[in-house]
Amino acid sequence: MANLSSTYMGLPVRNPLVVAASNLTAHRDNIQKAVDAGAGAIVLKSLFEEQIRKDLSAIPAEQLEANPEAQAMLDALTSGWGSSDYLRLIKDAVAVAGPVPIIASINCIRDDVWLDFAEQIERAGAKAIELNIAPFPGSPKMTAKDLEDLVVSIVRNVSVRTGLPLAVKLSPYFTNPFAIIERLAGAGAKSVVLFNRLYRFDFDLKKGAVVSGPAKSGPQEYHESLRWVSNLYGVVGCELVGGTGIHSAETALKFIAAGAQTVQLCSALNAGGWSVLGKIRDEMSALLDSLGYASVDAFRGTLSRRAHPQNEQYERVQYLKAIDPR
Ligand SMILES: Cc1cc2nc3c(=O)[nH]c(=O)nc-3n(C[C@H](O)[C@H](O)[C@H](O)COP(=O)(O)O)c2cc1C
Numbered sequence: 001m002a003n004l005s006s007t008y009m010g011l012p013v014r015n016p017l018v019v020a021a022s023n024l025t026a027h028r029d030n031i032q033k034a035v036d037a038g039a040g041a042i043v044l045k046s047l048f049e050e051q052i053r054k055d056l057s058a059i060p061a062e063q064l065e066a067n068p069e070a071q072a073m074l075d076a077l078t079s080g081w082g083s084s085d086y087l088r089l090i091k092d093a094v095a096v097a098g099p100v101p102i103i104a105s106i107n108c109i110r111d112d113v114w115l116d117f118a119e120q121i122e123r124a125g126a127k128a129i130e131l132n133i134a135p136f137p138g139s140p141k142m143t144a145k146d147l148e149d150l151v152v153s154i155v156r157n158v159s160v161r162t163g164l165p166l167a168v169k170l171s172p173y174f175t176n177p178f179a180i181i182e183r184l185a186g187a188g189a190k191s192v193v194l195f196n197r198l199y200r201f202d203f204d205l206k207k208g209a210v211v212s213g214p215a216k217s218g219p220q221e222y223h224e225s226l227r228w229v230s231n232l233y234g235v236v237g238c239e240l241v242g243g244t245g246i247h248s249a250e251t252a253l254k255f256i257a258a259g260a261q262t263v264q265l266c267s268a269l270n271a272g273g274w275s276v277l278g279k280i281r282d283e284m285s286a287l288l289d290s291l292g293y294a295s296v297d298a299f300r301g302t303l304s305r306r307a308h309p310q311n312e313q314y315e316r317v318q319y320l321k322a323i324d325p326r
Contacts, residue, residue: 001289002285002286002293003295003296003297004040005296006262006296008041008191008262009128009167009190010165011041011128013100014040016256016296017280017281018039018041018042018043018103019034019265019266020266021169025042025093031093033274035097037274039100042093042100043130044086044105046105046132047083047086047106048107049114051086053114054082056113083120087120087121090102090124090126091124094124102125102126105129106129106131107134108133109135109136110150111154111157116161122162128164128166129167130167130168130169131155134196135147151168152180152187156188159188166188166191167191168189168191169243172194172195177231178232181236181238182235182236184238186237191239191241191261192236192238193241194232194242194243195228195244197243200212200214218245218247218267219245222251227314229242230314231304234301239261240261241262242258243263243264247265248283249282249283252265257300257302257304258304265277
């Protein structure tokens, strides 16, 4: 059977299947299940930067006595999923994961006070940090450069506070992924996850309300990520991770052929349960055998743009011919 073991951000992984951050990775019991099912690495559900901020601004005792509302607010904060709960989750996850790397995840949009929390994540035993950075522009005054500078600044400021390797999970909406990812590599990112699947925005016309679109991806949603992994491989100075729409061994291997170091799965596990991990792992190994490759490392990048520099398909973004309607 083909060898699936590899490395991710310098950490040894038994296979390139990473369980993506989600509700599935928010509890110790599920971490155990992911490990037993064969995960190569696990990204814990994100802690939101706003939560860290709230926890940092502790309310003085005298103010609490004078203000029952403040007490109620503090109760609400501490009974929810706060930064101390998150550090406990990291410790619990590390304790059950054995050699499977546990990656903490922070959902962040600012580059200030919360950053010291990175040191606590490291002390709790996480092997890496994934930053999910998706600032919303909000107004015409915010330029593309402002947004990119912010993302780079967050990564640079976190990287000087921790020795842990940093992954950055990006949205697909950057004008030039080559440029922003090269800047992120320069700021200290060891890998980029391409791409995050953002919350789907929708309307219910009958209720006149804003509602959530489908939370789970379908198996046809991987093409944009695949395009960018294959274009970026060997060009930018960090590892590439495939994300969104990976529901089968074949799709996972397409990302490895494009140059991905690892791939992340969320919806496939939400839909099919933990056994999907072992199934995809075994099918990847069998598929590599049938293609004549002894290992996932040998297969990596074989269909990347770098391996086929004359092929114009990598840059193609428009259809050349009309689709035949018959
Ligand atoms: C219910 C749900 C919760 C999620 N929570 C997080 C999260 O906490 N942090 C994060 O970075 N991504 C989160 N994601 C995004 C996933 O990690 C993943 O990037 C996305 O679902 C695309 O992968 P998929 O096509 O395999 O589902 C969540 C996705 C879902 C469906």
